[in-house]
Amino acid sequence: MQIKRNHIETGIFIAVYLFALYLWTLPFQDNQIPYGEFDAISHWEIADYIAQTDKTFNQLPGFLDFSYGDDNKFRPHTLWYPPPFHTAMAITSSFSGDRMVPIFLTNAIFATSILISLYFMIRKLYGFLPAILSSFILAFSMRDIFPYLWGQWPERFAYAFIPLILYCFYMYYTTYSKEGSKPIYLYMMFLLLAINVLIHPLVFFHSIVGLSILFIFLFIKNKKMPFNIKHIGISLLIFLVLFSIFPYQSGNVIVSFFQGGEDGKSASLSRLFHWGPNPDDFRGSVSADYFSFSKMHGLWTLPFLLIGLAILLIRRDNKDILMLAWLVSLYLILHRDLIGKATFLHRSLSGTAHIFVPITVIGALAIVSFVKLPQTYKSALKYGMAALLVGLALFYNLPAAYSTLNQAYDNPFIRLNPSQIEVSEWLLQNTNENQNVSIIGPPAEILQKVWWMASYSHRTSQFFEGFLKWKIYEENREEIVNYHLLNDYIVVDYSDIGLLQDKAIMEQWQLFEQDNLAKHKLLYNKGSIKVYKYEA
Amino acid sequence: MKLKIENIGFIGIIIIVILAFFYLILGLSGMLAVLAIMLFFMLPAYFILDNFNLEQDEKIVFSFFIGAGIFPSIAYWFGRFIPFKIGIFITFAILIATAFLIKKIKKQ
Numbered sequence: 009m010q011i012k013r014n015h016i017e018t019g020i021f022i023a024v025y026l027f028a029l030y031l032w033t034l035p036f037q038d039n040q041i042p043y044g045e046f047d048a049i050s051h052w053e054i055a056d057y058i059a060q061t062d063k064t065f066n067q068l069p070g071f072l073d074f075s076y077g078d079d080n081k082f083r084p085h086t087l088w089y090p091p092p093f094h095t096a097m098a099i100t101s102s103f104s105g106d107r108m109v110p111i112f113l114t115n116a117i118f119a120t121s122i123l124i125s126l127y128f129m130i131r132k133l134y135g136f137l138p139a140i141l142s143s144f145i146l147a148f149s150m151r152d153i154f155p156y157l158w159g160q161w162p163e164r165f166a167y168a169f170i171p172l173i174l175y176c177f178y179m180y181y182t183t184y185s186k187e188g189s190k191p192i193y194l195y196m197m198f199l200l201l202a203i204n205v206l207i208h209p210l211v212f213f214h215s216i217v218g219l220s221i222l223f224i225f226l227f228i229k230n231k232k233m234p235f236n237i238k239h240i241g242i243s244l245l246i247f248l249v250l251f252s253i254f255p256y257q258s259g260n261v262i263v264s265f266f267q268g269g270e271d272g273k274s275a276s277l278s279r280l281f282h283w284g285p286n287p288d289d290f291r292g293s294v295s296a297d298y299f300s301f302s303k304m305h306g307l308w309t310l311p312f313l314l315i316g317l318a319i320l321l322i323r324r325d326n327k328d329i330l331m332l333a334w335l336v337s338l339y340l341i342l343h344r345d346l347i348g349k350a351t352f353l354h355r356s357l358s359g360t361a362h363i364f365v366p367i368t369v370i371g372a373l374a375i376v377s378f379v380k381l382p383q384t385y386k387s388a389l390k391y392g393m394a395a396l397l398v399g400l401a402l403f404y405n406l407p408a409a410y411s412t413l414n415q416a417y418d419n420p421f422i423r424l425n426p427s428q429i430e431v432s433e434w435l436l437q438n439t440n441e442n443q444n445v446s447i448i449g450p451p452a453e454i455l456q457k458v459w460w461m462a463s464y465s466h467r468t469s470q471f472f473e474g475f476l477k478w479k480i481y482e483e484n485r486e487e488i489v490n491y492h493l494l495n496d497y498i499v500v501d502y503s504d505i506g507l508l509q510d511k512a513i514m515e516q517w518q519l520f521e522q523d524n525l526a527k528h529k530l531l532y533n534k535g536s537i538k539v540y541k542y543e544a
Numbered sequence: 545m546k547l548k549i550e551n552i553g554f555i556g557i558i559i560i561v562i563l564a565f566f567y568l569i570l571g572l573s574g575m576l577a578v579l580a581i582m583l584f585f586m587l588p589a590y591f592i593l594d595n596f597n598l599e600q601d602e603k604i605v606f607s608f609f610i611g612a613g614i615f616p617s618i619a620y621w622f623g624r625f626i627p628f629k630i631g632i633f634i635t636f637a638i639l640i641a642t643a644f645l646i647k648k649i650k651k652q
Contacts, residue, residue: 015554022558026565037569064623095616095623096585099632103580106573113570113577121608128605165612172609192596196606203613253617 017136021127024140028123028147031409032116032156035416040108041424042460043417048159049456050076053463054087055097055111060436060466062102064095066256070442074468075459081267082259090206090257093118093162118165119156122362123147129171130366133327137390138373141397142366148405149361150412151304154295157416160355166211167359169204170334173197173215174222178330181226184234191239198243202250209261210352214341214359221340222333229329275345284342284357294354305361306404309368312397316371331370334363372397420507421454424461427503427535432464434532434539439467439497446493448472449501449517451508461499470496476520489524493542498525502536547591547643550600584632585611588639595646615639 035043042052053072058064068077068085079088096118100110123143131139146152156164176197183190197219205212227233251258279286287299297303301310317335320328341356376390417423424432435445445467447458455471462469475481475489500521505514525540532539549555559582567575586604589611593603615635622631 015551018554018558022561026562030569033569033574058623058628062623062628064620064628066624091620092613092616095620096612098628099584099616099619100577100580102629102632103584104573104576106577109570109573110577110580113566113574114581117578117581118612124605124608128601131601169609172606190597192598196610199610200606203610206613206617250613250617253621 017131017140020140021143024144024147025120025123025127028120028143029116031147031413032120032153033113034410034413035157035418036109036112039418039423041429042108042112042464043423044157044159046159046456046459048161049459049463051094051097051115051159051161052111053466054089054091054094055101056107056463057466058095058098059101059111060107064091069466071462071466071468074462080256080260081263083256086256087254088257088260089162089208090254090261092203092206093165093208115161115164116156118168119152119161120147121165122152122168122171125168125171126362126366129175130369132175133330134366134370137394138366138369141369141373141394144398145369145401145405146361146365148401148409149304149365150405150408151298151358151361153409153412154298155355155358157412160358162208163211163355163358166204166208167362169200169207170211170215170218170359170362173200173204174218174330174334176200177219177222178226178326180239181223181230181232181234182326184232184236189234189236189239191236191242194239194243195246198247199250202247205251205258205261206254209264210355211359212261213265214337214356217340218334218337221337222330225329225333225336226326229324229326275350277346279343279346283339284360285345285353290354298354299357303408305364306400308400308404309364312368312371312375313364314371315374316367316369319371319374320367331363331367335367338363369397421504422456424457424464425503427537428457428461428501429464430535431499431501431532431537431539432461435465435467435497435499438531439465441466442468443497444468444470444495445497445499446470446472447499447501448520449499450504451513452477454504457504467497472498493524496542497531498528498540498542500525500538500540506536547594547640547647549590549594581608581612584636585615587611588636588643589614591640591643592646595643595650 042048044052050072057069057072066086067073068087073085076088077085080086097111097114100114101107104110123146126146127139127143129139130142152164176193180190180193180197183193201212201215204215283301284299287294287296290299301307305313320332324332338356338359341359342353344350344356345353372393373390376386376393379386379389381389435443439445445462445465447461447469450457450471450473452471452473458469458471470492472492475492476485481488500517502514502517505517521538525542528540528542530538530540563575563578566578570577586607589607590603593607593610598606618638619628619631619635622628622634626634
């Protein structure tokens with residue numbers, strides 16, 4: 009086997025990508041217990057349910073229906089997302105015979121696949137050096153890492169399709185002529201678009217806007233209109249077949265698109281002069297840091313980004329037009345609240361680094377061309393600039409990315425403890441599928457644990473504390489509590505209360521257990537957790 | 545008529561490195577998950593794309609993204625009627641057969 013330049017470049021990319029995956033898998037390398045916010049729970053449990061039960065489903069199983077029964081606006085009580093993303097994770101889980109690592113790893117691979125698609129596209133258009141640098145810097149993108157950790161899993165994967173979709177159209181357009189063309193690129197573009205909508209509809213709309221802008225820009229520059237009825241017919245057929253493969257979920261995409269449109273009407277035109285949404289509009293739900301350029305990208309990237317943008321605007325080669333179209337489309341998507349489409353506006357910001365980073369790299373490497381030097385020195389200077397970019401990314405971007413990923417969900421109150429996992433497995437094996445489980449014990453601050461226990465046990469779980477404390481249950485509280493508990497399995501969980509070292513909470517629940525549960529059947533008693541069957 | 549992969553020696557080395565890496569950081573289940581991605585999502589899609597006039601890097605990259613969408617979509621529908629695990633293997637067989645069929649049609 010002869011070592012070729014291509015092999016070396018591929019080897020370097022593989023090293024960069026594995027390094028990125030090493031970083032992105034830090035949250036579950038040492039602690040292989042599921043973690044994440046409510047979104048992460050929903051994605052994990054769909055995949056896990058399919059893998060564990062060895063079947064897929066049309067109607068949502070009870071524990072999913074309890075939380076998400078109305079999320080599909082077209083056909084309630086069915087999956088609200090098209091299933092390929094979750095089924096992919098179920099396949100790896102089923103093949104590996106493990107409930108946690110394969111699902112989280114598949115998600116990490118999907119979430120970082122933007123490094124693959126960006127490397128591929130930039131290498132094709134601008135060569136190896138800009139491609140590998142873009143991919144390397146993107147590995148530390150906090151705008152990608154945050155939503156990945158928050159649980160916006162399918163969306164992360166869907167973003168990786170945008171450069172490929174734009175590339176396919178670019179290839180079809182630029183190679184099109186009356187004598188010959190490469191329709192395979194158009195077919196693949198529509199295939200990727202269809203998969204894109206099956207993975208995450210929000211990003212699909214971004215892809216559509218990107219394609220429209222790219223077409224307009226290329227048409228203005230080249231005055232060429234590729235139109236072949238056979239190519240378009242086959243492409244549309246591919247798209248429609250795939251789009252209709254999951255009719256309930258595709259119906260939900262259409263219904264949701266036409267329903268959601270109220271929340272952006274008050275957007276001011278001054279927004280046009282800002283790149284992203286106003287952080288104040290998301291106070292309490294999204295960290296202000298997420299909206300900060302310096303905290304997410306690093307201020308050091310700004311001069312290179314502006315130089316890169318200037319280079320693209322001045323040079324305007326077809327490949328530059330592609331990059332500009334991508335950038336403009338993201339700007340338009342980020343300002344869609346002006347036409348009343350503000351749902352998940354902040355989420356579109358998470359696509360920023362994908363286009364900012366390559367423009368930054370193009371700008372940095374272009375500086376070398378401004379200097380008048382013999383070619384040998386220019387090459388050395390170019391690699392020097394590349395080394396500088398690597399150094400700056402390692403110095404400014406890596407530490408935040410590393411510490412965020414390494415410390416993510418690194419707290420016993422956030423992840424289930426072994427006793428909670430054990431009782432969840434017991435519930436899965438010893439109760440029927442539509443059984444309601446009420447969990448007593450974890451305080452409201454760690455309510456998330458109750459949801460993870462529901463997820464792990466595939467059983468509906470109610471957070472019990474609310475029935476005792478929340479104002480909405482004030483009237484006839486005792487009656488409500490009894491009615492609520494009837495025929496439930498009651499999990500009394502002292503495992504976290506012990507860690508809290510709050511005697512008052514401990515005593516409150518012990519008293520409750522003594523007064524209300526002592527007469528009922530105790531089925532399980534292990535590791536500070538008891539399970540009762542509450543019957544009349 | 546055979547389905548084949550160009551540069552198989554180099555690709556084989558890369559695959560071994562990748563699998564070893566995941567075995568080291570996440571153990572056997574991590575390695576098997578990556579193997580499943582390569583085997584189920586990428587391989588059948590690669591063989592299908594190999595029938596078209598594409599460069600090898602295009603075939604590899606597109607096979608990942610297309611395979612990750614198409615394979616689970618088919619397997620999901622099988623899982624509605626037969627055990628999911630069996631559905632996975634039938635999906636694999638169907639996609640490999642599709643690659644053969646396209647090759648055969650294109651040769652005629």
